[in-house]
Amino acid sequence: MAKHSSSQNKRPGPFEVLLDYEQRSLAHEAGRPEMVEAPGHWRGVGFRLGKRRLVSSFDEVVEILPLPPVTPVPGAQNWMMGVANVRGSLLPVVDLKMFLEGERTVVHEGQRVLVVRQAGGNVAVTIDELFGQRTFNDSHRADSAGDIEGRYGHFIGQAYQLADQTWGVFSMSLLTRTPEFRQATA
Template sequence: MIRTPFDILADYERRSLAHAVVLPEVRTGTDQWRGVAYRVGSRRLVSSFDEVVEIVPIPPVTPVPGAQPWLLGVGNLRGNLFPVIDLKQFLQGERTVLHEGQRVLVIRQSGGDVALTIDELYGQRSFGAGQAVDPGALADGRFGHFVSQAFAGDGQQWGVFALSLLARTPEFRHAAQ
């Protein structure tokens, strides 16, 4: 009996499926909130995964004459130009101390991506509904426009920072002086 290549592949599939190990199902509660954790100044913040496009090292930045001081300039990532914003300076009026290994959060806004400098990246955090706390001091000052909820975890309080709201703020969208 002559077997076709298709018959041979079908036989391989049948035999491999017969020996496949079924992995246990991983369940995450519907009350779980997950996001990217970082620090801006002294505030520990988290933003939802669906608001962060990617996290990359800060690219070389070309200054833009006549721009707000919090607009560091224009960066290039894989051939795409985007503004690089000093988030700490935008929110607190203090310049972020840039260092080797500096990371930026890339967010999407209408018209293209924007990179935001952060002081420190902590990685992924997950919180249950029972960890919700009042934002308190995390929402003081200009942060109050973007932080409306918070969680307690790892001995810290984490303010949920709405990056999508930041991207729609008129002052943020008009960086010219």
């Protein structure tokens, strides 16, 4: 009867598995997704607000979260939903559609908020629908001056046309610097 060597039946340990993953990862050739940083390409977070498809720069959106429980703040503007505790930090939560259009966002299961940088701390803004990452190149640029109405005109400086959809580039940094937005008390 032949003895079986224990090394023949031995499975690789966790360290060996991780080492194999690392070696294969380092050997992997970068593909198309990494090319979005090429000149002429722009990408951001796509979302819908009312009837508009908008996109904001990844530099302006800190994270995307489900709508946390919100505590109303007495004496606040009607577009200020309240504050929410997110991992121990209080974030103001703003109904962006109410701020821009005067129409309340219909809150639903799966509602998302964009956490946006602003001086003095982040703020969460509600959106109607999240589309995720969108990538555009210079050939997608569109003339946006003709179709921007109302308050949106102050925050949309350019647009992209892609597959019969116009995506306005919405500046969250302009929004957070607007005196009216910064003054949430009624």
